[in-house]
Amino acid sequence: MAEALPEYPDSDFSDDDLSPLDITFNKAADHVRKLTSSLTNNQLLELYGLYKQGIEGKCEAPKPGWLDGRGRRKWEAWRSLGNMPNEEAKQKYIALVQRYAPELAELSEHNETGMKEAWVAVSSMRKSPEPELVHNELSILDAARENCADRVTELLAKLPELRHERDDDGLTALHWAADRNATKALQAALDGGCPVDVADDSGQTALHYAASCGHVESTDILLKAGASLLKDEDDCTPLDLAADDDIRKILEGAK
Structure with a gap:
């Protein structure tokens, strides 16, 4: 099973220093750790690519060698997003996590108003087209x-x-x-x-x-x-x- 996320670095910023989008993005990322056993490899790869794009932007990392099959697939999932803006990647990541874990919409109600509004705004913006x-x-x-x-x-x-x-x-x-x-x-x-x-x-x-x-x-x-x-x-x-x-x-x- 592919890893959905890398380890998070320690942050010097509190939630007060983050935008509502970033707060919700971090909340979604934390929840993914609880979902890994229930998601398919392709679902985890998609989440991984969006997470990396949201945090680091366009993939500039060298392609892993062919003997590193898992690393290559993770690299391809990230690189396939091209020049997608960081904020768009975060929004898509949040919407995807919410699709896999509908209970997160309810969990957001117990947090600060800013987070709740950010979650609702993102999920409504990212409704699947026909x-x-x-x-x-x-x-x-x-x-x-x-x-x-x-x-x-x-x-x-x-x-x-x-x-x-x-x-x-x-x-x-x-x-x-x-x-x-x-x-x-x-x-x-x-x-x-x-x-x-x-x-x-x-x-x-x-x-x-x-x-x-x-x-x-x-x-x-x-x-x-x-x-x-x-x-x-x-x-x-x-x-x-x-x-x-x-x-x-x-x-x-x-x-």
Whole structure:
């Protein structure tokens, strides 16, 4: 399970020195520690990225090495937020925590008026838009990451060139779907003609991602689609990076 938050540094500021937004943000962050056992890995990664963006702004940290699978996924969750302003990240973080823990709306009533007003203002500002609108705004990479198979199929049918769409690190829709174990989107991308053995900027294919993350289903889907056990720039195959014995058995059987 990924860590939702880093350790908090000791602060020299009291609540009196903080804005209502920061007070509520800190309250939400404190509560996340109580939720970690009930949240999925992807939910924790999303929280982690928003927290880091809210505290530090745009990700300028170097990308962790490929053997540090958990560190790489946390880095990607943060970096995917790009230039999102700190305040917007904090607002989204608060709204997300409240979605996972509705009782926080009640807890805020027992605090100072400023905190209560900040919580209400943020949650009302961040109501989810209509599902159809969200669906229509997703890029091919976002759709793959969020496991929106219908959107992947739709985009590839309209714009076949998106089969080769990459982010700044060379990740395609297949890489993102494999990384998140978004199996429906992964299959949709393959059915739409995305090349199965395309490599990112480090020579890693989607199979490297699925194997290093321990995603059995995604690994199986990619192998059935003809994925090869290619070497990356560090001379590592997906088998070399396999996260557990189940993945190793599947890959060894594909040799």
